[in-house]
Amino acid sequence: MRLSKRGEYGLRAMIALAEPADKSDAPHMMQIKEIALREGISAKFLEQILLALKNNGLLHSKMGVGGGYYLARSANEITLGQIFRVLDxxxxxxxxxxxxxxxxxxxxxxxxxxxxxxxxxxxxxxxxILDTTSLADVVKRQGSLRKKLGIK
Amino acid sequence: MRLSKRGEYGLRAMIALAEPADKSDAPHMMQIKEIALREGISAKFLEQILLALKNNGLLHSKMGVGGGYYLARSANEITLGQIFRVLDxxxxxxxxxxxxxxxxxxxxxxxxxxxxxxxxxxxxxxxxILDTTSLADVVKRQGSLRKKLGIK
DNA sequence: CTAAAAGTATACTTGTACTATAGACTTTAT
DNA sequence: ATAAAGTCTATAGTACAAGTATACTTTTAG
Incomplete structure (x- = not known):
């Protein structure tokens, strides 16, 4: 019952993009390299994955200098199930x-x-589980766990 | 999240072996060929699968003329989880x-x-699900469904 | 005691999916 | 105009799944 690397990396990236960029609630835009570095993934492989997510309407991107990827909808409107089905x-x-x-x-x-x-x-x-859990749910859960453990 | 053919065939075979042979509650002994024919599977491939299940203590076999495979324990003591883990x-x-x-x-x-x-x-x-469902549970469920549908 | 039925074991093959990597192209900010 | 960024397509290496092949061992019938 394995989750492929493709699926794993894609879900990780989407979760990263769902985390708030700063105090504001502007969409969190990140570059491929930035995500790849943070998650320890091949940037080229991640490129394909993000592209697939974009082509399936889950991500938007901005080209050129200062560009990057950001969620196509708000984090509570994107479920893990949607992401999973695109990739796996x-x-x-x-x-x-x-x-x-x-x-x-x-x-x-x-x-x-x-x-x-x-x-x-x-x-x-x-x-x-996958269809009722949104990216926002995951971020919230991470947050309360970090708080409880007294981490950053 | 796919189940491999190996896993699928193995589970099918185990369910077949868990079905009562006749009125008596003697263990249901079946030959590889018999199962393969019934399930529409390559006998040679099934051979490998049943061997793995035997080597992991879920099946016993009898060699020679009139031999075959049968469950190592009673059907309610073997869970689908055990079978799944051996094969997948x-x-x-x-x-x-x-x-x-x-x-x-x-x-x-x-x-x-x-x-x-x-x-x-x-x-x-x-x-x-897999660890709380025994072969006996599956057979029982099949039976009551057949009854309800008025099939054989 | 021997032949045939049945399981045991291992090695090989073929195809496909996974996991990348490479390179050429397009768009945008400055 | 140039460099930073995303887009797109092709390809390659590896691993694993699925199935075949072959030789061997045990058991029972006759």
Missing amino acids: GPVAPVKCVSQMAYEPCGCPDEETCGLRLVMGDVRNAIAD | GPVAPVKCVSQMAYEPCGCPDEETCGLRLVMGDVRNAIAD
């Missing part, structure tokens, strides 16, 4: 229980296939 | 939230990493 595809463990990208699997009777029933539950459990 | 490895989407196979990931501060927090939730949601 459907959430479902097997295609035959996918809501977004259904395909039949090979079982004789899909209606009463035991494996399908359980995998359907798994899919729902994962989707419940 | 850890349940956790990222290694740094794995209970069974922890490894650090690259984040600056693991304690307050937002991604890690969420992926921990995902891991627990998946593990909750």
Whole structure:
């Protein structure tokens, strides 16, 4: 049930962009290099990932000197599920229980296939978390944890 | 979050073996060929999978003429989680939230990493389902569904 | 006791997806 | 005009998944 590096790096970058830049609530614009350095990722690889997120409407960018990437919508309107699906595809463990990208699997009777029933539950459990957690939720959670631990 | 073919076939085979052979509650012994045919799987590939399950103590086998595979324990003592881990490895989407196979990931501060927090939730949601569902549960669920639909 | 049925074990192949890396191009600020 | 930044496409190396092949061992029937 692994999350790919692509997915991992993309989610990390989006979370970084969701953190407030300063006291103001202006959108946090960051350059690829800046994110790559901070997260310890190859800048070129991250480039592709951010591009995919942009092409799917989750990021905007500004070209030229002083440019960078920023969230296309406010952090509480972007869910982890949206990001995940762009980078890693459907959430479902097997295609035959996918809501977004259904395909039949090979079982004789899909209606009463035991494996399908359980995998359907798994899919729902994962989707419940990813689709109800926004970037803002993640940032908030990080923040209160840092506060509790007395860190920066 | 895909389930590999290896995992899928193995789980299907185990469920098949968990279904009662007849009225008696003797262990259901089946040959590789028999399972492969029923599930529409390559027998040679299934062979490897069943061997792995045997070497990890989930199956027993009887060699020679009239032999076959059967569950090493009763169907309610084998969980899907056990089978899954043998065939597909850890349940956790990222290694740094794995209970069974922890490894650090690259984040600056693991304690307050937002991604890690969420992926921990995902891991627990998946593990909750797989580790509390036994083969017997799956068979029971299939049975009641078949009954409800009036099928065989 | 021997032949055939069945599982054991390992090695090989083929394809695809992951994880990048490279390089040429476009836009923008100064 | 130039340099800083993003855009886009192609390619490469590696690892892993999925499936094949082959040779060997154990067991039972006859």
